[in-house]
Every structure is written in structure tokens, then in C-alpha cells.
Amino acid sequence: MSRIVYVNGTYLPEGEATVSIFDRGFLMADGVYEVTTVLDGKLIDFDGHLTRLQRSLDELDIANPMSRDEWLEVHRQLVAQNGVDQGMIYLQVTRGAPGDRDFIFPDPETTTPTVVLFTQSNPTLIDSPKAAKGIKVITIDDIRWGRRDIKTVQLLYPSMGKMMAIKAGADDAWLTQDGEVTEGTSNNAYIIKNGRIITRALSNDILHGITRAAVLRFAREAQMPVEERSFTVDEAKTADEAFVTSASTFVMPVVEIDGARLGEGKPGPMALRLREIYIEESRKAAV
Structure with missing residues (x-):
């Protein structure tokens, strides 16, 4: 049909x-x-x-x-x-x-x-196989225009970034600027260190994610500490956990960055809990 x-x-x-x-x-x-x-x-x-x-x-x-x-x-x-x-x-x-x-x-x-x-x-939106095992990302230079906060249809480089990741045996790419992570190709990026969620602050450098806003609100309500600041690729590789957020993936755990395994190499407890909270609360507020 x-x-x-x-x-x-x-x-x-x-x-x-x-x-x-x-x-x-x-x-x-x-x-x-x-x-x-x-x-x-x-x-x-x-x-x-x-x-x-x-x-x-x-x-x-x-x-x-x-x-x-x-x-x-x-x-x-x-x-x-x-x-x-x-x-x-x-x-x-x-x-x-x-x-x-x-x-x-x-x-x-x-x-x-x-x-x-x-x-x-997408019948597997909630029960996503990738969410169960986590995704692997590589890092690439962020060469997009300077107004990434505007959600335009200029998506050629993010698409190229995803293809770079696939060719490297990964699932997606994180974009970097001066050694710091800006965001994913089609998502916002986060790391977790010592129980603290760290993600880049809002600016023209990143998209102001709607899922990002909801997830950070739910995290704070669940008494999970949040730091909105830049983080380096090296810092990300030594994080306890990592994840990305978007409308199509909710909270998606990241288990590997540029070949460096995070934690035990499987989705961490905080990322998985945030995914559960986001789905549960979003269903309650859906229209």
C-alpha cells in the first residue's frame, strides 16, 4: 500500500x-x-x-x-x-x-x-536492537557552516560522515572542532564520567535538540548531575559511558569511540535508565 x-x-x-x-x-x-x-x-x-x-x-x-x-x-x-x-x-x-x-x-x-x-x-523504535548493544562512533572534522543551530536541509556533510563511519566499521560519527566534540551527524553527543552527564552547551555550533532538552530535564529530575560544557575527544575515550539523543533514536548508548571501548563495552546503566525514563515520560505527554 x-x-x-x-x-x-x-x-x-x-x-x-x-x-x-x-x-x-x-x-x-x-x-x-x-x-x-x-x-x-x-x-x-x-x-x-x-x-x-x-x-x-x-x-x-x-x-x-x-x-x-x-x-x-x-x-x-x-x-x-x-x-x-x-x-x-x-x-x-x-x-x-x-x-x-x-x-x-x-x-x-x-x-x-x-x-x-x-x-x-519503524516498528522497532522502542525495542531497538542497536540500543540493546550500543553503537560505535568515529570522530571526524566538523567542516559544516557556522549556523548549525538552524535545522536546514543542508545535510550533505552529515550524510558523508555517516558513510565514513560505515566504511570504518562503525555506526556513526561525532564531529569535532579544535579537538572538542560538537555533536553527532544527526544527534547530540554526551559522555558520562563519575556519575555526571556532560554535553556541549547550546550555541550556534550545535543543533538545539528537542530530545536533548527533554532528556536533560528528565535527568535533572532524576537527580542525575548535568554539566553543559565542551569535552575533548580524549576525555570522551576515557568516559565511563556515552550516548547520543535524537527524535529517531531517543537515548542511544555509545560503547566505542575511535576504537576505544568504553567501560565494559556494553550500554551503561545511566544511559539505559535515561532511555527508559525518556520513553516512559514521553508517552505520558504525547499528543
Whole structure:
């Protein structure tokens, strides 16, 4: 059965969905996106994702094409029409298709933003085999642009980083700048040392993760000490535990960095407990 997707106000089978070749998302990567998790057919951290979407749009001077309730209705319709129990909804807004290619931004009064949403089912989202055994990461230079806090569709280098990791026999890559870890290719990065959770502070250097915010809040509520500061690759390799967070992986334990095994080489107790807490609390608050 073909998925039902949403394109510019219309629900239609994915095989019938089209976007203009002049769309600036296609030509210029001039657009932003969000990925919202679906658990038990409900949306996780929906308002957090919409808040970040608005921030990204504002930073790029793109008008938000919908209200909060309109976005919610589209998300719920896609969940219902595609029968999604566990999975994600991908949302993308671009500056639109002005009719020809030009470096100059088109007039927003005459160019309507392009809106695309689609679902991705993942029945092993909660019972993830990778979460049970942990993942291995390598470190690579962070050569992305300086506004990583804006969730744009410019994802070529993160994609290349994941391929570098796979070629090295690992699962993912952590990006580094001046010897310090910024974040993962598509996630925020953390280490745990002497019972303290350490993760880079918010700035233009990293994405302001919605899952990150929730996990840190739950950690503090569970009396787990948190330090928001930079940490080096060497510090990470000698950590007791490590993990990453994202909407699609929740809390994912890291068991190896550049070939250096962490602890006993298996997911640590704090990372696993945080994953349990995040899933439990997110289900309670889902819409």
C-alpha cells in the first residue's frame, strides 16, 4: 500500500507527489525541516518541534505557512491515514519555487513556501536492537557552516560522515572542532564520567535538540548531575559511558569511540535508565 503524503495542502499517494524543479529547497538547500516521533499513534514533543521550526524559519526569513493547530491536524491526519503506530513524521518547508533559479531571495509576497510532510514507520523504535548493544562512533572534522543551530536541509556533510563511519566499521560519527566534540551527524553527543552527564552547551555550533532538552530535564529530575560544557575527544575515550539523543533514536548508548571501548563495552546503566525514563515520560505527554 502506497503511503499518503502531504504536499502544499493536498493529501495524495506518494507516487503522485511532485515539487517544482525550481524549488529553492532543491536548487539551494533553502529550507528547514523537523522530524517528530510517533509512539502509540501519538506525537512526541510536538510543541517543541514547532517552536524550533518557527525559530529556523525566522532565522532564514521564511514565513510560517501554518498555525500550530493546522500543523497538528496535518500530522494527525498522516498518522491516521498511514496507520503509523511507531515511527516518524518528516516535515519540510522551503522558500518555494519563484519560477527560475536566482541567488537573490524571491519576493515572499508572490512566492509561497513549499510544504511537504511524510511518514516513516519503524516498528522497532522502542525495542531497538542497536540500543540493546550500543553503537560505535568515529570522530571526524566538523567542516559544516557556522549556523548549525538552524535545522536546514543542508545535510550533505552529515550524510558523508555517516558513510565514513560505515566504511570504518562503525555506526556513526561525532564531529569535532579544535579537538572538542560538537555533536553527532544527526544527534547530540554526551559522555558520562563519575556519575555526571556532560554535553556541549547550546550555541550556534550545535543543533538545539528537542530530545536533548527533554532528556536533560528528565535527568535533572532524576537527580542525575548535568554539566553543559565542551569535552575533548580524549576525555570522551576515557568516559565511563556515552550516548547520543535524537527524535529517531531517543537515548542511544555509545560503547566505542575511535576504537576505544568504553567501560565494559556494553550500554551503561545511566544511559539505559535515561532511555527508559525518556520513553516512559514521553508517552505520558504525547499528543
